[in-house]
Amino acid sequence: MAKGKSVTHVINRDWCKGCGICVHFCPKQVLELDSDEKAVAARPEDCIGCKLCELRCPDLAIQILIEEGE
Amino acid sequence: MSDTQFDVNKYIRAQFFPQMWCPGCGHGTVMGALLRAIHDLGLENDDVSVVSGIGCSSRISGYLDFNTAHTMHGRALPTATGIKLANPNLKVIVPFGDGDSTAIGGNHFIHACRRNIDITAIVMNNRIYGMTGGQYSPMSGRGVKASTAPYGVPDESFDLVELAKGAGASFVARTTVYHAKEAQNTIKKAIEHKGFSVVEILSMCPTQFGRKNKAGEAPQMMEWYKDNTVPMGSKKLADNPDLIQRGVFVDDNERLEYCTAYQELVIDKVMKKG
Numbered sequence: 001m002a003k004g005k006s007v008t009h010v011i012n013r014d015w016c017k018g019c020g021i022c023v024h025f026c027p028k029q030v031l032e033l034d035s036d037e038k039a040v041a042a043r044p045e046d047c048i049g050c051k052l053c054e055l056r057c058p059d060l061a062i063q064i065l066i067e068e069g070e
Numbered sequence: 071m072s073d074t075q076f077d078v079n080k081y082i083r084a085q086f087f088p089q090m091w092c093p094g095c096g097h098g099t100v101m102g103a104l105l106r107a108i109h110d111l112g113l114e115n116d117d118v119s120v121v122s123g124i125g126c127s128s129r130i131s132g133y134l135d136f137n138t139a140h141t142m143h144g145r146a147l148p149t150a151t152g153i154k155l156a157n158p159n160l161k162v163i164v165p166f167g168d169g170d171s172t173a174i175g176g177n178h179f180i181h182a183c184r185r186n187i188d189i190t191a192i193v194m195n196n197r198i199y200g201m202t203g204g205q206y207s208p209m210s211g212r213g214v215k216a217s218t219a220p221y222g223v224p225d226e227s228f229d230l231v232e233l234a235k236g237a238g239a240s241f242v243a244r245t246t247v248y249h250a251k252e253a254q255n256t257i258k259k260a261i262e263h264k265g266f267s268v269v270e271i272l273s274m275c276p277t278q279f280g281r282k283n284k285a286g287e288a289p290q291m292m293e294w295y296k297d298n299t300v301p302m303g304s305k306k307l308a309d310n311p312d313l314i315q316r317g318v319f320v321d322d323n324e325r326l327e328y329c330t331a332y333q334e335l336v337i338d339k340v341m342k343k344g
Contacts, residue, residue, distance in 0.1 A: 019094030058098025
């Protein structure tokens, strides 16, 4: 987890086409494709909030919300 | 400049989503970079006009909630020129494909560069005509397989950066969809630039280009852009001159912009004469 931050992965399953770009380029292997070929945050606790998935997602289906913790 | 959190819903026509591009198509990444650049600049939806031609990439205008026009094949720039001259306060952006810009609209492209009209042209270069069945384009390059070149393309491709430079564009840059943040910042600079800006963004077509050329799936095609491009003037070019350079190649603020020139050289003179 990013230090002192809480990260939420908002993934729009209706828009995700399962191309796997987010899964392939995640530096911490947080994301996976599920049995429906949709991206899911399988290990959200490992996320460092770099937003590379959000920036590269062609379907605009991922939003990373970062809240600065206490 | 905007400090608020980027919310994609502010800029899109959500009723048309999910968009029709194939899984892994790079055009969606370009759309994301464009929207983030517009957000960074703090532009309102009504301040922006997006004009596109025909092709997969040109479908973008339908998805964006700005003043948009989806025009004829290759004719996005003439339409955009009219819009810009009618309302010079609009930020006019023309996102189009490699075929639309360099083949069907090639003539319009060089003359827009020559006039130096304040329009931002974003060329999504996937080196193929995706929508019509994978025919080769002037950007495909020698040896590339396409539905119209099963033995490989015999002709050389354009170097879009050199073409735009030679034709007189006052801002010329190249980036890729792998470098999405760089693309966002480059588009931002291009929109801010007063004059004709050309941003070539290397994008991937996994369906038509990838399959025929055994380039792998979308992530592998994106990976190719990481491995085969370097920042402008990199030392790696000495070992491998075939690497594609990224960066801002021209950023000239001295050249007279067309709307300003038209005001001074035509409108002001007509008004004076009465």
